[in-house]
Amino acid sequence: MKMYVLSLAVGVLVGAIYGLLNVRSPAPPVIALVGLSGILLGEQLVPLAKRLASSEAVSAAWVREQCLPHIFGQLPGKTAETQQPKNIDAPI
Secondary structure: OOOHHHHHHHHHHHHHHHHHHHOOOOOOOOHHHHHHHHHHHHHOOOHHHHHHHOOOOOOOOHHHHHHHHHHOOOOOOOOOOHHHHOOOHHHH
């Protein structure tokens, strides 16, 4: 979460500098960002539809494990080690 706050703070600082220099931001308008969100959500419809077509159950745990990482990426403070429990009994 700290990285998100830092990113927002730096963005506000750069925006203020752009404002002081009377320069337009190269960032896309909000409608483009909404479209990008739609793309991320739409990409997850295909695995969901495949799972439903194969009559497999779609649970909240499956959505959390398979879809959310693709939409949000790796969230701050989470690493591969903390996301996947180690099986110490498995052969190497």
